[in-house]
Amino acid sequence: MSNQEEQHLHDLVREAMVQIQPSYEELHWEKMQGKLHKIPQHPNWLWIGSVTCVVVLLASWFIWKKNTVETSLTKTSAISITPKSQTKKSKPLPSVVPRLADTISKAIALQPIQHSSDKVDYPDFKTESPTWYAVESLITKKIFLNPIVFPEISLNQLIEEDIRKRIEQRILTSDSIITKVWERNKSNWRTVAVVGDFTSSMYPYATELFTWLDKNRRNKSILGAVFFTDCDSLGHETIPDQTSGKMFTIRNWEKANVLSTFIDASRNTQQNIRLAENNLEAILYAQNTFPSVQSFVLIADNGSPIKDMDLLSQIKRPVHIIVCGSTYEENTGIQPDLIQLAVTTKGSLHTAATDLTNLTTIKTGTRIEVGGKSYKYKKGHFVLRKFHQFWKQK
Structure with a gap:
């Protein structure tokens, strides 16, 4: 193309x-x-x-924050104190009720007025002074002269409060031994009197007894109770054949009466030093106070031996012993004195899980459980079994 x-x-x-x-x-x-x-x-x-x-x-936020901090510092700052050279006579600081809240409020109320034509001169404070003290220093050095002394809470007060709590709330012991033993034997124990150790470690068992009776009001088998504290009327520890212990008797199981008796007993157990207790003296006192009973139920401290075993021959009724706690001895399950008391009076021994009622014919090797350990009867004693944790009764 x-x-x-x-x-x-x-x-x-x-x-x-x-x-x-x-x-x-x-x-x-x-x-x-x-x-x-x-x-x-x-x-x-x-x-x-x-x-x-x-x-x-x-x-805006930064400005507001700054004002807040300045206001807080102004409120917590103390009032300047006038040097002696600027005042003719220094008057003493006005008395203040020794309460921390009142002290701080009065210190804040006396803040100085700065940059004012009408300056106010307080007796002890002046705005021109360059010396400043923090409120805490002012309180401890100038105003808060006498420290607050809080009343001490004694052991006796703590025990009394715990007794009230246990009775009001029906609190049981850790192993519920009183409840378990009474439930198993309530048909066998007729017309009895309770004898209870009420030393400082034993009152929870007495309050549990009241709880059981309160739930079983129809049971009229208990005619009364005697609680002892191994102390005389002055609260001093008893000595066999020298001083007699003070006994606390209960005939009426109404809550008010029981509570007042327990409180009185708790106040009599502060000067009890030795472990041994005057169990037999208390049983003889119950024997004279309730002569019509058929037997006695002893709420015994398994950690304490009996100091007045020479009175054993005077006891004329069987003694059924509720063994509370451990012996504090590695190889012994029940205090030998308690075993002898039960055997001699033709009574019985009771733990949380076991009732030993026929002690005269008790056989060697009879097993019981005390304090979570297994023991067997051998030559008049309950000794710890080998592999006791394995053989512990379920």
């Missing part, structure tokens, strides 16, 4: 393209741009306003 023919062809193509070429009007391009760009454009003033608000809020 010649150059003239090519040029003619190009011109034809240009003419055809011109006919289909879109218009270059500005309105058409704006519509097309609107379709292409769907994301809205936020004006600059919106961003500027947001940043300004954040800055204003932060500045």
Whole structure:
């Protein structure tokens, strides 16, 4: 094809393209741009306003925080004290009731008034003084002269509160031994008197006895009770054949009467030093006080021997012994004195899980459990069994 023919062809193509070429009007391009760009454009003033608000809020917070700290420091600062050279006579500091809250409130109320034309001169305080003391220093050095003395809580008070709590809430001992033994033997024990050790470690068993009686009001087998503390009427420890112990008798099992008797007994047991107890003296006292009973139920401390075993021949009724606690001896399950007392009076021995009622014919190897350990009877004693943890009764 010649150059003239090519040029003619190009011109034809240009003419055809011109006919289909879109218009270059500005309105058409704006519509097309609107379709292409769907994301809205936020004006600059919106961003500027947001940043300004954040800055204003932060500045306001810092100003408020500063004012708060300054106010707190002003309230906790003490009043300046006028030097002796600026006052003619220094008056003594006014007396203040020794209570911490009142002291602080009075110290704050006497704040100095600064930058005021009407300055007030207090007897002991002046605003111009450059010397300042913290409130704590002012209290300890100037005002709070006598420290607060809180009353001491004695052991006797703690025991009394615990006795009240146990009676009110019917609290049992950890092994519930009193409840378990009485439930097992209530049909066998008729017309009995209770003799209870009420030394400082034994009162929980007495309060548990009251709980059982309160739940079994129809049971009239207990005619009365005698509690002892191994102390005389002055609270001093008893000595056999020299001083007699003080006894606390209960005939009426109403709560008010029992509570008052238990409180009196607890106050008589503070000067009991030795472990040995006057169990037999208390049993003889119950024997004279309740002559019509058929037997006695002794709530005994298994950790204490008996100091007055020479009185054993005077006891004329069987003694059923509830063995409470451990002997504190590694190889002994029950105090030998308690075993002898039960055997001699034809009574019985009772633990939380076992009743030994026929002690005259007790066989060697008879097993009992005391304090979570297993013991066997051998030559008049209950001795610890080998592998006692394995043989412990379930």
